[in-house]
Amino acid sequence: MSVVVLGAGMHPWGKWGRPFIEYGVAAARDALADAGVAWTDVDYVAGADTIRNGYPGFVAGAAFARALGWSGARVASCYAACASGAHAIDLARTRILAGLSELALVVGADTTPKGFFSPLGGERADDPDWLRFRLLGATNPAYFALYARRRMALHGESPADFAAVKVKNAAAGALNPMARYRRAVTAAEVLASPMVADPLRLMDVCATSDGGAALVLASETYARRLGVTRPVRITAVSTVTPVYPNAVLELPDFATDSTLTAPVPERPFRAAIAHAAYEEAGLGPADLSLAEVYDLSTALELDWTEDLGLCPPGEAAGLLRAGETALGGRIPVNPSGGLASFGEAVPAQAIAQVCELTWQLRGTAGERQVEGARVGLAANQGLFGHGSAVIAVK
Known part of the structure; x- marks a missing residue:
């Protein structure tokens, strides 16, 4: 139903x-x-x-x-x-x-x-968000950078690959009247922006909006x-939680004692979020016309591209370089412009993703319209095991 x-x-x-x-x-x-x-x-x-x-x-x-x-x-x-x-x-x-x-x-x-989100409510020793700030010094940009470094180590990607994500999303965002940043950018601009958390520069990291x-x-x-x-x-909504031990590093939950009893997961958390939605909708990655993903950083969009099953692990940058995830490509990712163009307004963001799916599937997205859009998926991941994927169809 x-x-x-x-x-x-x-x-x-x-x-x-x-x-x-x-x-x-x-x-x-x-x-x-x-x-x-x-x-x-x-x-x-x-x-x-x-x-x-x-x-x-x-x-x-x-x-x-x-x-x-x-x-x-x-x-x-x-x-x-x-x-x-x-x-x-x-x-x-x-x-x-x-x-x-x-x-x-x-x-x-x-x-x-102004600035990145910080934990609220004073000292909260039972809050992993507070703990990673206080004990590890791992603010959000710092752990985005850890994900980016992991991609570089595993797949040989470079800051130029991450910059290409921003270039793609900025081009789409320039066509979106609801976006905060409505200007196309070049890779040179991204690579010249201030360093925030190596290898991520200012234009690699989403703003707060x-x-x-x-x-x-x-x-x-x-x-x-x-x-x-x-x-x-809307044919599926997934809100699954992680299964430990993880096959892939999943910050900010940087420790758990559930490894004593939990089974080895079939797939990492972000992939599990999306695949639970596929199962409910009776669809798969090959059915998608477009995807809206939570690109908190440019490198994270590449992770999401693989986690959604749009390509095998390690091939997201190649898909990007071939233009397959851009407007006009085989499977546009973040045709809205994503967080790269909007910034993050936390409680509104997942709803905004479904707004974009709706306009795309209706064929009313204007200059950023994905031709023939019939199935869209929106996905994101939040603190403390929260995540979601929504599938919409026409």
Whole structure:
């Protein structure tokens, strides 16, 4: 079974410095208008939480419902790090599939501080995010760089390969009116930008951004009553957790005692996220028309390309160099421009990925349209074993 995406909406990404609720409400209103339904028709609201924006951020579902106008709709709020938006989608989708809701609104938005994200709430010795900052000095860019160094050691890639990812994504982002960075760049510019964590330079690492995204989801019955034909449908949502011991280094969970009893995993965590979605949808990598992945760094996009099964391990850079993952290529990766063009607004990001899938599958993505798009996958990974993959089909 599946649910229908009736509407998709976004607030442009940037550094606006305004309350996150403003971005979420703007995105929600755009999604409702796109769906052709009224806010008062919505019977369920799922909000993706933001931990940087006070109490309203921790009860995002209710915060958005209040701002839109109390209507009596049922509400839920959820936090799952970088996968928060997809988990909110999963809540709404599950409720619709259970027959408990017909029309749901999913919203995520964030207002972010300058610089990289740091742990909140003081000393938290039980938090691996805090521990890696405090004990290892491993900020996010530092462990992105560890992944990059691993690729270089295993596959012989160079900083020029990573720069090529930024060049590809910037070219797509330049065509996206919702992106924060809308300018094509050259490899020389990337390689000349300041070093952040060797081998990654400033233009290899995603920014922190303000932004918002929203989706209106409905049952197939509800969509038919509205006269919607051939809608975009969500056929799978994966939120699997890791299995240890890992075959591949999986920071930031840098230690575990579960190796005493856990089986050897069939595949690493990121690959497991995607393949669980494939299994649910009854599809495989060869069926994809496009993919939106969480390119926190340029090197991580290459990891995702392999983890999604788009090519064997070690061949992602070759796929990139051949133009296969660019707009016009065989399997475009991040045709939205990705985090390279948007920056990271954590609770909104996974929802924004599904907005892009929706527009691509509808054939309304404008200059960045993937020709003949029929199946799209969006994937990301967050702190503490959170991850998600969403498959949408037309």
